Amino acid sequence: MGIIKTDKLTFEYIRRDEEGNVEGITRAVDEVDLDVKQGSFIAILGHNGSGKSTLAKHINAILYPTEGTVWVDGMDTQDEAHLWDIRQEAGMVFQNPDNQIIGQVVEEDVGFGPENMGVPTREIWERVEESLKAVGMYEYRKHSPNKLSGGQKQRVSIAGVIAMHPKCIILDEPTAMLDPNGRKEVIRAVRALNDVEGITVVLITHYMEEIIHADQVFVMDQGHVAMKGSPREIFSRVEELRKLRLDVPQVTLLAHELREEGLKLPEGILTIEEFVEALSRCR
Numbered sequence: 001m002g003i004i005k006t007d008k009l010t011f012e013y014i015r016r017d018e019e020g021n022v023e024g025i026t027r028a029v030d031e032v033d034l035d036v037k038q039g040s041f042i043a044i045l046g047h048n049g050s051g052k053s054t055l056a057k058h059i060n061a062i063l064y065p066t067e068g069t070v071w072v073d074g075m076d077t078q079d080e081a082h083l084w085d086i087r088q089e090a091g092m093v094f095q096n097p098d099n100q101i102i103g104q105v106v107e108e109d110v111g112f113g114p115e116n117m118g119v120p121t122r123e124i125w126e127r128v129e130e131s132l133k134a135v136g137m138y139e140y141r142k143h144s145p146n147k148l149s150g151g152q153k154q155r156v157s158i159a160g161v162i163a164m165h166p167k168c169i170i171l172d173e174p175t176a177m178l179d180p181n182g183r184k185e186v187i188r189a190v191r192a193l194n195d196v197e198g199i200t201v202v203l204i205t206h207y208m209e210e211i212i213h214a215d216q217v218f219v220m221d222q223g224h225v226a227m228k229g230s231p232r233e234i235f236s237r238v239e240e241l242r243k244l245r246l247d248v249p250q251v252t253l254l255a256h257e258l259r260e261e262g263l264k265l266p267e268g269i270l271t272i273e274e275f276v277e278a279l280s281r282c283r
Helices: 052-059 080-089 106-116 121-134 150-162 180-197 231-235 238-243 250-260 272-281
Strands: 004-016 022-036 041-045 067-072 090-093 168-172 200-205 216-221 224-229
Touching: 004 052, 022 052, 022 067, 022 224, 041 052, 052 067, 052 090, 052 168, 052 200, 080 090, 090 150, 106 121, 106 150, 121 150, 121 180, 150 168, 150 180, 168 180, 180 200, 216 231, 224 231, 231 238, 238 250, 250 272
Parallel strands: 041 200, 041 216, 090 168, 168 200
Antiparallel strands: 004 022, 004 067, 216 224
16 A cells, blocks of 8 residues: 555535535545555646545545545544544645744744644754755745745745655645746755655646656546546647646647647657757657
């Protein structure tokens, strides 16, 4: 079993009227099976309402399955005795960093989680230092979070999760509120955590460029896993992605359109460097 596993995970939202009567039921996640290996980088894609964020909240035991089972490091998320352990093993980073930052100084905010866990003071400061260095924010440790950019705030949020020494980090659209530079900062930090620290990453996003370095991609639609595979395999299926109301990286789309015009380019080109090399071979 991997660090995260779901078996026929199903979750239903119940809609009620003002008097509390049931108006209807929406199945947001529909029999989803995942098996995420320790140390891997998984990306989950989908348009708004596809169920990807609802799925993410199950991994951190914020939501519980209507049917099916979710295991985190072998622990059933519905077992209340393991709730704290699960949330320590699988840290969560949300869209808006302002909702997670509570300290007046960066280093105090990052140390908040370990302090609540009862970590000794000396070890807390060691964790704060290593976590801020891991996301490239150590030089800002004495700054007020209010004076940081959006990308810097999100990296501080990630450092706060890392300081609790999780085995896995779930990032629920962490760059949705950031400008392009901020998005690059955050994704660069996330990739480093995966490559260097060996932390399992589950990235929920709708920005195609963010997932080209993932080990595996799951594409969701109406609560189902509609597609899965490597980034290259997924982005080789441009027309299927369009039907799911999803884009592809600009360079992938350009290569696809040139293929449609008869140019002999490979499918699933992911980067500008790959495109230039493939184009040079066509001459």
